[in-house]
Amino acid sequence: MSVDRRIWEHPVLTWDRGEPVKFTFDGKGVVAYKNETIAAALYAAGIMSFTQSSILHRPRGPFCMIGKCSQCLMRVNGIPHVRTCITPVEEGMVVETENPHESEFPTPVSSLEVERKTLSYDVIIVGAGPAGLSAAISAAKAGAKVAVLDQSPYPGGQLVKQTHKFFGTKESHAGTRGVDIADVLLSEVRDHENVDLYPMAQAVGYYAPEGMLTAVRTDGVNRYTLLMMKGRRYIVATGAMERTLAFPGNDLPGVMGAGAAQTLMNVFGIRPADEVLIIGAGNVGVIIAYQAAQAGIKVKAVIDILPKTGAYLVHAAKIRRMRMPILLRHTIKAVYGDGKVESAEIYEVDENFRPVPGSEKEIRVDGIWLAVGLTPSVEMLEKFGARMKFVPELGGYVPYRTQYLETSAPGVYVAGDASGIEEASTAIMEGRIAGTSAASSLGLGGDELEEERRQAMEWLDLFRESPDYKRIKQGIQKVLMGERV
Amino acid sequence: MSEKKLHPAIICRCLDRTQEDMIGAFHMMIDFLGIDGADINAFRRFSWGTTGFCQGRGCLALMQRIYVNEMRKLDVRISPDELKYKARSPAQPVPLGIFAKNNLEEV
Numbered sequence: 063m064s065v066d067r068r069i070w071e072h073p074v075l076t077w078d079r080g081e082p083v084k085f086t087f088d089g090k091g092v093v094a095y096k097n098e099t100i101a102a103a104l105y106a107a108g109i110m111s112f113t114q115s116s117i118l119h120r121p122r123g124p125f126c127m128i129g130k131c132s133q134c135l136m137r138v139n140g141i142p143h144v145r146t147c148i149t150p151v152e153e154g155m156v157v158e159t160e161n162p163h164e165s166e167f168p169t170p171v172s173s174l175e176v177e178r179k180t181l182s183y184d185v186i187i188v189g190a191g192p193a194g195l196s197a198a199i200s201a202a203k204a205g206a207k208v209a210v211l212d213q214s215p216y217p218g219g220q221l222v223k224q225t226h227k228f229f230g231t232k233e234s235h236a237g238t239r240g241v242d243i244a245d246v247l248l249s250e251v252r253d254h255e256n257v258d259l260y261p262m263a264q265a266v267g268y269y270a271p272e273g274m275l276t277a278v279r280t281d282g283v284n285r286y287t288l289l290m291m292k293g294r295r296y297i298v299a300t301g302a303m304e305r306t307l308a309f310p311g312n313d314l315p316g317v318m319g320a321g322a323a324q325t326l327m328n329v330f331g332i333r334p335a336d337e338v339l340i341i342g343a344g345n346v347g348v349i350i351a352y353q354a355a356q357a358g359i360k361v362k363a364v365i366d367i368l369p370k371t372g373a374y375l376v377h378a379a380k381i382r383r384m385r386m387p388i389l390l391r392h393t394i395k396a397v398y399g400d401g402k403v404e405s406a407e408i409y410e411v412d413e414n415f416r417p418v419p420g421s422e423k424e425i426r427v428d429g430i431w432l433a434v435g436l437t438p439s440v441e442m443l444e445k446f447g448a449r450m451k452f453v454p455e456l457g458g459y460v461p462y463r464t465q466y467l468e469t470s471a472p473g474v475y476v477a478g479d480a481s482g483i484e485e486a487s488t489a490i491m492e493g494r495i496a497g498t499s500a501a502s503s504l505g506l507g508g509d510e511l512e513e514e515r516r517q518a519m520e521w522l523d524l525f526r527e528s529p530d531y532k533r534i535k536q537g538i539q540k541v542l543m544g545e546r547v
Numbered sequence: 548m549s550e551k552k553l554h555p556a557i558i559c560r561c562l563d564r565t566q567e568d569m570i571g572a573f574h575m576m577i578d579f580l581g582i583d584g585a586d587i588n589a590f591r592r593f594s595w596g597t598t599g600f601c602q603g604r605g606c607l608a609l610m611q612r613i614y615v616n617e618m619r620k621l622d623v624r625i626s627p628d629e630l631k632y633k634a635r636s637p638a639q640p641v642p643l644g645i646f647a648k649n650n651l652e653e654v
Contacts, residue, residue, distance in 0.1 A: 117563040132561045132600030143600065143640045174644045267636025278641040286645050303604045308566055311554035398551045437608050441634035452627040458608060
């Protein structure tokens with residue numbers, strides 16, 4: 063093991079990596095730590111190319127690190143197409159790259175052990191991020207029997223990688239780091255005996271005739287539980303997916319979503335690259351630039367096509383003070399490299415976003431991080447039959463909803479980024495509104511529940527008064543339905 | 548920089564579709580179905596976009612842009628509002644064996 067990209071010294075963070083474990087990757091031994099996922103452990107060992115693409119034979123590496131893209135799929139213990147970014151390492155695991163050009167019909171080396179469970183709940187929540195966990199707490203307080211499904215082994219959603227302190231007020235955990243908010247929410251969820259948390263459970267579909275949500279939980283090597291769940295109410299809090307841009311070389315290993323880099327750095331303590339170019343100087347872009355510097359990564363430039371950064375002043379000022387170059391009115395032309403990112407070419411644009419001739423610059427980097435916005439993950443809402451609308455202000459297709467966040471599918475609620483891209487603090491409040499509304503529609507809870515919902519709605523209204531929120535507010539107006547009778 | 552290899556711009560990573568592939572598929576769709584039959588779901592079928600493992604999580608936004616832009620070149624104004632699409636189960640890549648019965652007697 064010559065390469066170790068793990069961060070052993072960091073100004074703010076420490077990691078509980080757990081005991082060392084050994085597994086094999088394409089026949090070679092890899093030493094990892096128990097609390098790492100396969101993809102994280104491979105990245106730490108300097109492996110960037112995870113798969114070969116099916117037609118063009120191009121090497122690919124993970125893009126999202128949260129189980130949404132498909133670039134980390136490998137064969138694990140003979141099971142093909144396993145999402146390695148959300149599968150924890152285990153002693154003795156056999157991990158292989160899938161080469162679709164050489165492979166024969168996939169034959170698992172051992173058979174599947176499948177347990178089937180039929181379960182009933184008052185409220186079933188998909189997604190254990192800030193919105194899902196908050197919804198669970200609110201519904202559980204009212205006495206509802208609640209299930210929370212999450213595909214990741216680590217509940218908390220994207221809070222777990224937020225190492226900066228949040229804005230807002232006391233109610234929204236202002237001044238606390240995101241990762242600590244996740245701990246607070248999780249411990250509160252665990253305090254309620256009427257909440258069942260299902261980590262590593264992927265919701266795969268909803269079948270309207272049977273009124274059944276199906277989810278597949280991974281229990282270990284080749285062991286699965288098929289969960290067939292009937293809920294009286296459903297809350298979809300599936301979050302969002304990072305966007306990509308179309309430029310030559312946009313699929314080279316080393317090009318990844320900013321959130322993916324954040325997961326590697328902050329959750330697993332692994333340096334995704336040594337020198338990076340960050341595309342997008344909004345909040346995500348500048349926050350990650352700062353965190354990259356903390357992790358000892360050189361940020362060559364943060365570029366944005368707009369003439370002005372969209373980031374909050376505090377965050378932008380932090381990286382200005384560190385003399386990181388922020389190049390506005392710049393965009394990416396192409397990424398070059400043999401099998402992985404080696405350099406990037408950027409250019410300047412004029413006020414009509416046309417290239418300024420002769421402004422091309424080449425930057426040597428081994429990582430390109432895209433912070434160019436998010437798209438709500440709404441597949442499950444579509445399966446529930448919720449009516450959708452494309453709202454650019456909210457990031458893409460989002461469901462119509464009442465002020466209580468019920469969608470056009472009766473009994474199906476939405477909360478968090480899946481309802482439109484906002485922030486973790488608004489997701490927490492939306493979770494409370496959806497959770498209390500779902501419970502109260504079942505006749506549970508009393509005045510206290512009403513009061514909690516009223517407060518959350520008041521908080522959201524106040525928060526969205528901020529001028530930064532004008533656009534988002536306009537977007538919400540487009541999909542707001544009158545209350546169902 | 549001219550000696551450097553210019554890579555393709557990939558729109559759909561799962562099924563390896565480049566920007567050129569997508570535009571080619573768009574025109575093939577127009578040839579076969581005409582403008583009236585060329586809705587976003589037809590574009591998905593012709594281009595394979597959104598039908599891979601990620602189920603469109605990675606490519607849908609880029610595909611919409613191509614679809615709207617190419618339609619505009621044909622003087623058809625599409626508001627993305629109207630783009631309808633369907634999600635299919637299973638929404639995540641899981642082994643098919645999980646849903647299978649062990650033998651015929653169980654069916």
